[in-house]
Amino acid sequence: MKNNEFAAEPFRIKMVEPIKLISREEREQKIKEAYYNIFNLKAEDIYIDLLTDSGTSAMSNKQWSAIMMGDESYAGARSFFRLKEAVEGILGFKYVIPTHQGRAAENYLFRVLIKPGNIIPFNMPFDTTGSHVADKGGTAIECVADVAYDPKAEVPFKGNIDLNKLEALINKEGVEKIPFIMFTITNNTGGGQPVSMANLKAVKEMADQKQIPVFIDAARCVENAYFIQQYEEGYQNKSVAEIVKEQFTYANGCTMSAKKDPLVNIGGFIGLNDEELYRKVLPHLILNEGFATYGGLAGRDLEALAQGLYEMVDDDYIASRVRQVQYLGKQLDEIGVDIVKPVGGSGVYVDAHAFLPHLPLSQFPADALAGALYVEAGVRGSGLGTLAFAKTGKEPGEVIYPKMELYRLAVPRRVYTDRHMEVVAEGFRQLIKKRDKVRGLKLTYEPPLLRHFLARMEPV
Template sequence: MLLENSQPEPYRIKMVEPIRLIDREQRQARLAAAGYNVFRLEADDVYIDLMTDSGTTAMSANQWAGIMTGDESYAGSRSFTKLTQAVRDMLGFEYVLPTHQGRPAEHFLFRTLVRPGQVVPFNAPFDSTEAHVSIAGGTAISCVAEIGYQPSVEHPFKGDVDVQKLRNVIEGEGRDNVPLIMVSLTNNAGGGQPVSMANLRAVKALADEFAIPVYFDAARCAENAYFIQQRESGYANRSVAEILKEQFSYAEGCTFSCKKDALVNIGGLLATRSRALYEQVVPLLVLHEGFVTYGGMAGRDLEALAIGLREMVDDRYLQHRVGQVERLGDTLLAGGVPILRPTGGHAVYVDAAAFLPHVPRSEFPAEALASELYLEGGVRAVGLGSLAFLKEEPSTGAVSAPRLELLRLAIPRRVYTDSHLAAVAVALIRVYQRRDAIRGMRIVSAPPMLKHFTAVLAPIEVRDEAVAECREVMV
C-alpha cells in the first residue's frame, strides 16, 4: 500500500489550509448543478483536488521571501534581470520574454512562425497547444512513438518522437511547410511520459538536416531530466541540473508554463536563441501582456519565478515528488485499477477505456469516471480523452476519437501528503469495484473548440426534463 512505502517529505510544513469533505448528497447536488463537468465545480466543494498540477504548487520559504523584495518598476525591473539570469544559467537561452503563463508564449511563438496551411510536428500536442496552432492557421501533427499508445506496456520513454514519422511528415509536406518542430517535455497528452536524451539528439539531427528549428514545451522539463537520470544509460551520476542544460542544448528555444515545474502559481516565458524571433515577438508582448521587462507578471512574481527555476532541479525534491506519484500508481495497480504504465512524473493517468470498457468512446468514459470519483470521495480529476481530443473533419463532418482515453490524477507539488493520496486510491478502487454500473455521458451544450473546459454534460440515463433543468441552472 501507498503508506507502507512512503518516504518523508524533504521539507517541513509551515502553513496549513483547511479542507473539508462535504457529504455525498451535497456532492451529487453540486455535480448536477455543474453540468457534470468537474471544471465547473466550486473549489470549496472539492476535498482533494487533482485536476491539475498547474499553478497549484506550494511555494518555498525562499520564494515567499523573494516576493517581499520584488521590484515593481515598469521598465528595467531588477527582478526581471534575476529571471533572465536564471533562464540563462538553467536553460541556456539568451533572450527571455516573460508572460503570465505558458499559453501566451505559445500564442506568440505560433503566431510569429506559423503561416496558414503549414504543419507543426509534435511528439503529441496538448489540446490548448494544438488550438494555438489551429488559430495561427496551421495543423498540429502527432509523431509520438507507437509505444506511447500502449497503456499497459512498460517502457522507459513513451514520450519519444518517432523519428521516421517525423521524417515522413517533413518530406511529405515539404520543408517550407514545416516552420518548426515542437517536443513536449514530458508528454502531457500521452500520460506525462518522458523523452530520452538520445531521442532529443535524433530529433535535433533530423531538424538540422532540413534547417528546421526545434522548440520545447518545457512545462515539466525538470521531471523529464530526472527520468533521464534514473532510466537512461550514462546519466546516473549526473545532476538533474546538468541533464536539464543538455536537454535544452538541442533546442532553439522553448515555451514554458512555469506554473508546473518552475514551482510558481503564475508565470510563463518564451525563451530563444534567435534574436530575430525575439525582435518579432517584442511588439506582440507589449501589446498583449505588458512591457518587455515584466510581461504579464508583477515584479514579485518574476522574483519567485527566478528562484523557482533554480529550486526545481533539486535532486532530493524530485526524487520525492516523482516517487509520490509512483506510489499512488502502484497502490491503484494493486487494487486492480488499469493505469498508463509506467507512471508519469506529475500525474497518474487512469486508462478510462479499460476501466469502463462497456462505455463507448462517444459517451465520454473519462468524464463519466471523473464524475464518479468526485461522487465517491470528493476527489477532482480531469478527463483527457474523447471530449478533449475529439477530431471533426469540417468538410465531411466525420468524427474520430483519440487513441487514448485517460483520466488524469495530477499531483500538485509539495501540497498533499501520502495519506491524502491513500484516500484518493481508496475512493478510486471503490469506483472500480462498482464499475459495471457506471454509464456514459452526453453533451448538452459545448463550444466548438476546447470543449472539455466548459461543456455541459448529462448522464445518459437522465431524462430530458432533468437535462433542461441542468442547462437552466448553468445559465
C-alpha cells in the same frame, strides 16, 4: 537522496490550508449543478483536488520572501534581471520573454513563426498548444512513437518522436512548410511520458540537416530530466540540473508554462538564443501582455519564478515529487485499475475506457469517471479523452475519436501527503466494486473550441 535510505520529503510544513469532505448527498447535488463537468465545481466542494498540477504548487519560504523583493518598475525592473539570470543559468537561454502563463508564450511565438498552411510536427501537442497552432492556420501532427498509444506497454521514454515518422512527414510536406518541430517534455497528452536525451539529440541532428528549428514545450522539463537520470544510460551520475541544461542544448528555444515544474502559481516565458527572433516576438508581447521586462507579470511574480527555477532542479526535491506520483500509481495498480505504464512524472493516468468498458466512447467515459470519483470520494481528476480531443470527420456526423481515453490524477507539487494519495486509492477501491453502475454522459451544451472546459452534460 539517491543514497539515503531514510529519504522523506525534503521539506517540512509550516503553514496549512484546511480542506473538508462534504457529504455524498451534497457531492451528488454539486456535480449535478456543475452539469457533470468537473471544471464547474467550486474548489471548496472538493476534498482532494488532482484536477491539475498547474499553478497549484506550494511555494517555499524563499519564494514567499522573494515576493517581498519584487521590483514593480514598469521597465528594466531588478526582478526581470533576476529571472533572466535564472533562465540563462538553468535552461541556457540568453533571451527571456516573460508571459502570464504558458499558452501566452505559445501564442506570441507561434504568431511570428507559423503561416497559414504550415505543418508542425510534435511528439504530441498539449491541447492549448495544438489550438494555438490551429489558430495561426497551421496543423499540429503527432509523430510520437506508436508505443505511446499503448497504455500497457511498460517501456521507458514513451514520449519519444519516431524518427521515421518525422522524416516521412518532412519529405511529404517539404521543408518550406515546416517552420519548426516541437517536443512536449514530458508528454502530458500521452500520459506524462518522458523523452530521452538520445531522442532529443537525434531529432535535433535531423532538424539541423534540414535547417528546421526545434522548440521545446518545457513545462515539465525537470520531471523529464529526472527520468533521464533514472533510466538513460550514462546519466546516473549527473545531477538533474546538468541534465535539464543539456536537454535545451538540443533546441533553438522553448515555451514555458512556469505553473508546472518551476513551482509558481502563475507565470510563463519564451526562452531564446536568437536575437532576431526575440525582437520579432516583442511587439506582440507589448501589444498584448505588457512591456518586454515584465510580460503579463508583476515584479513579485518574476521574483517567485526566478527562485522557483533554482528550487525545481534540486535532486532531492524532484526525486520525492516523482516518488509520490509513483506511490499513487502503485496503489491503483494493486487495486486492479488500468493505468498508463510506466507512471509518468506529474500524475497517474487511468485508462478510463478500460475502467468503464460498458460505456461507448460517445458517452465520454473519462468524464463519467471524473464525476463518479468525485461523488465517491470528493476527489477531482480530469478527463483527457473524447470530450477534450475528439475531432469532426469529413463525413456528416463522423467523429474521429482520440487514440486513448484517459482520466488524469495530476498531483500538485509539495501540497499533499502520502495519506491523501491513499485516500484517492481508497476511492477507487470502492468505485471499482460498482463501476458497472456508472452512467455515460451526453452533451447539452458544446462551445466551438476547447469544449471540455465549458461543456455541459447530463447522464445518458
